[in-house]
Structures are given as C-alpha cells and as structure tokens.
Amino acid sequence: MTTSIRHIAKLAGTSVSSVSRVLNNSGYASPELRDRVEAAIRTLNYTPSKGARMLRGAPSRMIGLMLPSIEVPFFGILAHAIEQELFQHGYQTLICSTAENMDHEIRYISMLLAQRVDGVIVASAFGSTEHFGVLRDAHIPIIAIDRELNGIADDAVMADHEEGGRLMARHLIDLGHRAIAIVGAPAHSQPIQLRLQGITAEMAKDAIAPAIVAMAEEHSFAETYRLARELLASRAGVTAIIGTTDVSAIAAIHAIQDRGFSVPNDYSVVGFDDLPEAAYVFPRLTTVAQPIRDVGRQAARLLEALIEEHQTGGESRQGAIVKVPVTLIERDSTGPVRS
Numbered sequence: 001m002t003t004s005i006r007h008i009a010k011l012a013g014t015s016v017s018s019v020s021r022v023l024n025n026s027g028y029a030s031p032e033l034r035d036r037v038e039a040a041i042r043t044l045n046y047t048p049s050k051g052a053r054m055l056r057g058a059p060s061r062m063i064g065l066m067l068p069s070i071e072v073p074f075f076g077i078l079a080h081a082i083e084q085e086l087f088q089h090g091y092q093t094l095i096c097s098t099a100e101n102m103d104h105e106i107r108y109i110s111m112l113l114a115q116r117v118d119g120v121i122v123a124s125a126f127g128s129t130e131h132f133g134v135l136r137d138a139h140i141p142i143i144a145i146d147r148e149l150n151g152i153a154d155d156a157v158m159a160d161h162e163e164g165g166r167l168m169a170r171h172l173i174d175l176g177h178r179a180i181a182i183v184g185a186p187a188h189s190q191p192i193q194l195r196l197q198g199i200t201a202e203m204a205k206d207a208i209a210p211a212i213v214a215m216a217e218e219h220s221f222a223e224t225y226r227l228a229r230e231l232l233a234s235r236a237g238v239t240a241i242i243g244t245t246d247v248s249a250i251a252a253i254h255a256i257q258d259r260g261f262s263v264p265n266d267y268s269v270v271g272f273d274d275l276p277e278a279a280y281v282f283p284r285l286t287t288v289a290q291p292i293r294d295v296g297r298q299a300a301r302l303l304e305a306l307i308e309e310h311q312t313g314g315e316s317r318q319g320a321i322v323k324v325p326v327t328l329i330e331r332d333s334t335g336p337v338r339s
Contacts, residue, residue, distance in 0.1 A: 003046045011040040059311065063303065064112035064120040066096045066105065072219055073247065073275050074292060075123070078145070081296030082121060089304055091118070100125040100186065113138060119303045121145050122153070125189070141306040145299045147190040148321065154306055157299040157322045159290035161191045164326040165198020167288050168242050168270045171328055176337035177240040177268060178208050183227050183252055184244025185216035192244050195272060199242060211238050224248040228255035239267065239337050246271040246278050246287055253281060253333060264335035274329055283332035290326045298322060 005019045012019065014033060021029045022037040029037070040046075063086050067075045083093040094115060096108040105124065109131060112120060119141040122132070132152040135142055144153035172180055182199060184192055196213070203209060212234070214227040224243070228251055231238065241256075243249025249271025256267050263269055263283055271278060274289030302322070 003044045005046075007044055008037060008040045008046055011043060012036040059118050059307075060116045061090055062092050062094060062115055062117045063300075064094050064096060064108070064115075064117045064122075066098060066108055066112075066120065066122040066124070068098055068100045068123060068125040069219070070095065070097045073277070074245070074273055077275070077292045078123075078296045081293040082145075082300050085297045085300035086304075089300075091304075098125060102126055102128075102131070106131050109134060113140075119143070119307050121299050121303055122149060123147055124149055125186075139310065141303060141310055143299050143303045143306070145295065154319045155302050155322065156319075157295055157302060157324065158191070159295060159326050160323045161194035161326075162198035162201075164272055164288040164290065165195035165200075166202040167198075167326065167328045168195075168272065169199045169202035171270060171286070171330070171334065172240045172242070172268060173203065173206055173208075175240075175268065175334060178206075178337075179211045179236070179238045180208075180240045180242060181212040181214070181231055181236070181238045182210050182242045182244065183214050183224055183231060184242075184248045185219040185224055185227075187215035187217055189219075195244050211236050215244075219245065219247065221247055221251045225251040225255050228252040229259070232256065232259050232261070240334070241267060241269050243269065243271040246273040246275045246285060249285055249287065249333070250277060250281050253283070253285070263333050266338065268334040268337075270334055278329075279331070281333075286331045286334040287329055288326050289329045291324055295324050298324070 005016055009016045009019045018029060018033060019037050022034050065079060065082055067079060070076050070079055079095055086093050098104040098108060113134065117140065120135055121143045123146045129149055129152045132149065136152055142153045144156035146158050148156045200210065212231055214231055216223040216227055224247065232255060241252045243252050249269050252269050253263050256263050261267060271285050271287040274287045278285040278287045
C-alpha cells in the first residue's frame with residue numbers, strides 16, 4: 001500500500017496540514033512536532049512526489065550550482081563546501097560543470113528552470129550576463145560566487161583577489177626581487193584579472209613592472225607548465241615567478257626543477273589559493289590563502305536567507321558584495337633574491 005501524508009499524520013499524532021507544513025518547510029512547526037513527523041517519515045520510508053509538490057507550487061528544495069569546471073581543485077573544494085552546507089538545511093544541489101563554454105551555461109540555465117530550483121549559485125566563466133536574465137525574470141534568487149555577476153546576482157561572495165595580488169607582489173619585492181614574471185590561466189577569468197591588477201599596482205609603488213606576463217586560456221597544469229618552460233628558456237633575467245593560482249605555481253616549480261634549477265635558490269615561486277597540494281609539493285609552496293570552504297558556506301547561507309525572503313514576501317534589498325579576507329602563507333618556495 002502506498003504511504004500518504006495521512007498515514008504520517010496518524011503515526012505522528014498530528015494533522016495532515018501539520019505534516020504538509022513540515023514536508024514543504026512552509027509555516028510554523030515546533031521542533032517537537034517536526035521531530036515527530038520526521039520520525040514517522042523515516043519509519044514509513046515515505047518519499048514525497050516531486051511532481052505533486054511542484055503542482056502545489058511548493059518549494060523544490062533544490063539549488064543549482066554552476067561552476068566553470070569541477071576538475072579544477074579550487075572548484076571541487078568549493079562545490080563540496082556548498083553542497084554540504086545546503087544539505088544540512090534540507091536542500092539538494094544540482095552541480096553544473098560548464099567547461100567554460102557559453103552554450104553549456106545556456107543549456108544548464110534551461111535545465112535549472114525546468115527543475116524549478118529555489119535558487120542558484122553561479123561562478124560564470126564569462127563577463128556577459130544576458131543569458132542569466134531568464135533566471136532573474138523567473139524571480140529565482142541568484143548568488144554569484146568567486147566573481148561578480150553585475151545586474152543579475154543579488155549578492156556576490158568572493159575572496160579579495162586584488163588584495164591577494166598585492167600580497168604576492170609585496171612579499172617578493174621585500175625579498176629583493178625586481179625581475180618578477182607572472183604565469184597563469186585562464187586569461188579571461190575575472191578573479192585572475194583582479195589578481196593581476198593587485199600585482200601590477202603593488203609593483204608600481206616601487207617603480208617596477210612585471211618582466212613577463214604569460215597567460216593561457218586553459219587552466220591546467222600542462223598548459224602553465226609549458227608557459228613556465230618557455231619563460232625559463234627566454235633567459236629574461238627573472239628571479240621570481242608569481243603563479244596566479246597554486247596549480248600554475250606548482251607547474252612553475254616543476255618546470256624550474258626539470259631544467260636543473262633550484263627553488264628558491266635560483267627562482268622564488270608564489271601561488272594563490274592554498275590548496276592542500278601547496279603544503280605537499282617540494283619545496284612547500286608560499287601562497288596567498290583564500291578560505292575556500294568559508295566562501296562556499298557564506299554563499300550558501302546568503303542564498304538560504306534570500307530564498308526565505310522571497311518565499312515570505314520580505315522587502316527587496318540592495319545586493320551586496322562580500323569580500324572574504326586573504327592571508328599570505330610563507331613556506332619554502334620563496335627566499336631572498338640571489339646575488
């Protein structure tokens with residue numbers, strides 16, 4: 001026999017309307033009532049019909065998470081933090097990896113609309129935001145993460161990328177480095193551009209400029225390793241390399257060592273992110289740490305609050321940009337300029 005909410009109400013000793021409030025997370029239900037209903041749901045192994053809930057206009061309890069690539073370690077960690085935070089509050093996460101492809105983004109947007117998601121967290125790979133307008137027109141709350149989504153997202157949560165760029169440059173300058181190269185990818189990424197702005201602004205304070213800027217379109221170890229090899233072959237007198245990400249910095253370390261040089265005796269290297277690998281590579285990587293999991297959790301909590309505002313008819317408010325502080329973690333890959 002199919003279990004219905006009437007069976008749950010009978011077992012929990014409450015009304016059908018009370019069970020409905022708990023299932024749809026709508027209206028007030030005391031903690032004691034919620035515990036009884038949830039215990040009855042578990043006992044009866046009840047799974048609500050998604051289609052029926054949608055027909056009633058109930059929240060889907062689903063969130064769309066759109067990221068450029070979950071193959072990139074940063075986005076993998078970010079996705080895990082967001083998914084776990086949302087799961088703890090009763091949401092399911094639909095993870096969309098767009099492969100930095102505009103057509104993929106557009107197709108995923110259509111899919112999220114069809115699934116009637118309650119909200120979306122998005123890190124778009126592109127500056128254009130027009131294709132996200134359909135989400136805004138459908139009154140779906142949107143939080144941008146790791147970068148802004150001007151005119152579309154209600155809020156944005158991101159590390160202070162520009163300040164991180166300044167920290168990388170200042171650390172090397174204080175060690176005496178003046179011939180500093182930059183290796184990184186992808187060139188079109190908003191966070192990377194902000195880091196570059198911070199780097200060049202900090203170097204300009206000492207009347208110096210990057211010796212070489214080598215940027216690729218693809219964010220991968222292989223591509224940034226190739227760029228670092230070419231940089232070393234150019235014999236440009238470089239003494240330090242800034243990797244715009246930890247992956248880029250680690251690729252540079254491998255390129256330096258494969259050419260028979262030493263880090264940091266011949267070249268200092270600094271990265272950005274503080275991925276777990278940063279502490280495992282040899283030598284251990286000096287890097288700007290952004291609290292990846294904290295960024296993800298903050299974005300999830302902001303979206304949850306925004307969904308609540310929309311569902312209860314709260315007043316609309318001005319969107320905010322939350323910049324999470326970054327810190328320099330000094331390890332073994334940087335040292336004083338060689339004489």
